[in-house]
Amino acid sequence: MKPARFDYVRAEHLAEVHDVLAENGNDARVIAGGQTLLPMLSMRLARPKVVVDIMHLPQLQTIDADKGTIRIGAGVRQAQLLGWPLLSDRQPLLAAALPWVGHAQTRNRGTICGSLAHADPSAEIPLVLVALGGTIELSSRRGRRRIAADIFFTGMMSTARSEDELIEAAILPARPTGSGYAFQEFGRRHGDFAIAACAAVATDKGTRLAVAGVADRATMHDFAALDGSALDDALDAFAWDLDARDDLHATARYRRELVRRMGRAVIEEARRCRA
Amino acid sequence: MPRLNATQRHRVRLTVNGRQVEADAEPRMLLTDFLRHELGLTGTHVGCEHGVCGACTIDIDGVPARACLTLAVQADGGTIRTVESLAPEPGRLSILQQAFRRHHALQCGFCTAGILMSLDCYLRDRPEPTEAELREFLGGHLCRCTGYTPILKAALEAATMLHKKRPEEQLHA
Ligand SMILES: Cc1cc2nc3c(=O)[nH]c(=O)nc-3n(C[C@@H](O)[C@H](O)[C@H](O)COP(=O)(O)OP(=O)(O)OC[C@H]3O[C@@H](n4cnc5c(N)ncnc54)[C@H](O)[C@@H]3O)c2cc1C
Ligand code: FES
Numbered sequence: 001m002k003p004a005r006f007d008y009v010r011a012e013h014l015a016e017v018h019d020v021l022a023e024n025g026n027d028a029r030v031i032a033g034g035q036t037l038l039p040m041l042s043m044r045l046a047r048p049k050v051v052v053d054i055m056h057l058p059q060l061q062t063i064d065a066d067k068g069t070i071r072i073g074a075g076v077r078q079a080q081l082l083g084w085p086l087l088s089d090r091q092p093l094l095a096a097a098l099p100w101v102g103h104a105q106t107r108n109r110g111t112i113c114g115s116l117a118h119a120d121p122s123a124e125i126p127l128v129l130v131a132l133g134g135t136i137e138l139s140s141r142r143g144r145r146r147i148a149a150d151i152f153f154t155g156m157m158s159t160a161r162s163e164d165e166l167i168e169a170a171i172l173p174a175r176p177t178g179s180g181y182a183f184q185e186f187g188r189r190h191g192d193f194a195i196a197a198c199a200a201v202a203t204d205k206g207t208r209l210a211v212a213g214v215a216d217r218a219t220m221h222d223f224a225a226l227d228g229s230a231l232d233d234a235l236d237a238f239a240w241d242l243d244a245r246d247d248l249h250a251t252a253r254y255r256r257e258l259v260r261r262m263g264r265a266v267i268e269e270a271r272r273c274r275a
Numbered sequence: 276m277p278r279l280n281a282t283q284r285h286r287v288r289l290t291v292n293g294r295q296v297e298a299d300a301e302p303r304m305l306l307t308d309f310l311r312h313e314l315g316l317t318g319t320h321v322g323c324e325h326g327v328c329g330a331c332t333i334d335i336d337g338v339p340a341r342a343c344l345t346l347a348v349q350a351d352g353g354t355i356r357t358v359e360s361l362a363p364e365p366g367r368l369s370i371l372q373q374a375f376r377r378h379h380a381l382q383c384g385f386c387t388a389g390i391l392m393s394l395d396c397y398l399r400d401r402p403e404p405t406e407a408e409l410r411e412f413l414g415g416h417l418c419r420c421t422g423y424t425p426i427l428k429a430a431l432e433a434a435t436m437l438h439k440k441r442p443e444e445q446l447h448a
């Protein structure tokens with residue numbers, strides 16, 4: 001299939017992006033890496049009237065690490081972030097999860113913020129943001145705002161972004177000293193969307209587990225210093241709370257089992273990394 | 276940039292295989308169709324047209340990427356290499372292509388152009404890949420004929436041969 005017709009604007013200023021979005025509302029789509037939008041256009045799941053390209057704006061192409069945070073601009077491609085020499089030191093969880101986002105060939109074009117905008121329930125990048133308590137920075141003609149990742153994702157492929165807003169950056173906390181991280185994913189093939197993916201963050205306050213691919217969005221739960229069968233019970237309750245569904249790839253029951261097993265494995269690994 | 280109107284064709288200029296080329300495209304035209312239909316470069320194949328199979332993979336601005344997930348107008352001003360650029364001269368194959376031939380790394384050949392372009396880019400950046408790295412990298416391609424083992428063997432052999440050569444002679448020697 002071929003896309004339906006649309007106008008194309010290669011934005012040269014940020015204001016141009018805001019104008020196109022404000023003036024066209026739901027008929028406008030941002031194009032970043034195009035790795036999700038192009039399939040949607042070709043299958044005519046999306047039929048925008050205008051597509052605005054944000055990949056020629058130098059101010060969106062920066063990775064800024066300072067004061068305990070990492071700010072990743074909307075123009076930063078997944079491969080560029082993976083190639084950032086400080087990544088595994090500053091944010092090891094993201095470094096562990098990124099290689100699971102599609103294939104090298106799609107990471108060369110796909111962006112971090114594009115994945116956040118699309119909000120696929122199986123996607124790794126939203127999972128990492130939720131696990132770490134990251135923030136999404138949105139901008140429009142009306143101004144700028146920041147919103148916490150766990151309330152930004154509102155359901156299957158839906159977010160708190162308004163039609164006129166651009167995701168301008170993703171903001172992550174840098175690794176605090178004495179924290180431990182772990183990531184695991186289960187899928188049919190490496191590079192496929194996850195059937196389930198788990199990320200754990202262990203700090204002195206406790207351990208957080210976040211899960212993608214099971215509920216309609218990445219979902220997290222804080223586990224106190226539980227161990228042994230108490231941890232198994234807590235994981236079991238969490239797995240049920242996720243309200244898993246059967247689909248073509250796996251049954252709900254299978255997904256719950258993945259949460260119990262991978263959840264336990266990443267929690268233990270994150271705690272070990274911390275020690 | 277002015278808004279490119281949906282119903283009109285617009286001039287797209289880019290460097291393809293070292294040559295400056297230009298042709299017209301509607302904003303919705305995929306780069307695969309632009310290469311094949313407007314420029315006549317039919318070496319780039321189209322399988323799934325939604326990013327999954329890898330047949331359309333080409334070198335876009337120095338990295339392997341899906342031509343079917345790129346609009347021609349997005350590529351305007353960019354630099355592209357396609358499978359047509361690999362052979363150093365008519366009647367001679369590149370080291371990687373020769374390795375594919377020796378190892379029967381293709382049968383129908385539908386997937387081959389994409390895999391060659393992916394590997395050609397990859398082996399520049401990583402002259403000594405491990406088998407595990409190559410396997411993961413080739414995961415971005417589907418081949419319905421070979422079962423992948425001959426492709427992996429060809430890639431490993433080509434990597435070794437290319438690595439032995441001096442850098443300036445690499446790949447196109
Ligand atoms: C074969 C294949 C396998 C894949 N596997 C995975 C996988 O395992 N895990 C995974 O997470 N993803 C996967 N993906 C998708 C991933 O590659 C995309 O990169 C990502 O989901 C979207 O990023 P993008 O920059 O390409 O966004 P685009 O395709 O350009 O845009 C996606 C959507 O987000 C909107 N958008 C983009 N940027 C912004 C912005 N800054 N502000 C507002 N809206 C914006 C667009 O309008 C569009 O609706 C896969 C894709 C392919 C083709
Ligand atoms: S045709 Fe582009 S990936 Fe299949």
Ligand code: FES
Pocket residue numbers: 380381382383384385386387417418419420421
């Ligand atoms: S050789 Fe036929 S699909 Fe690969």
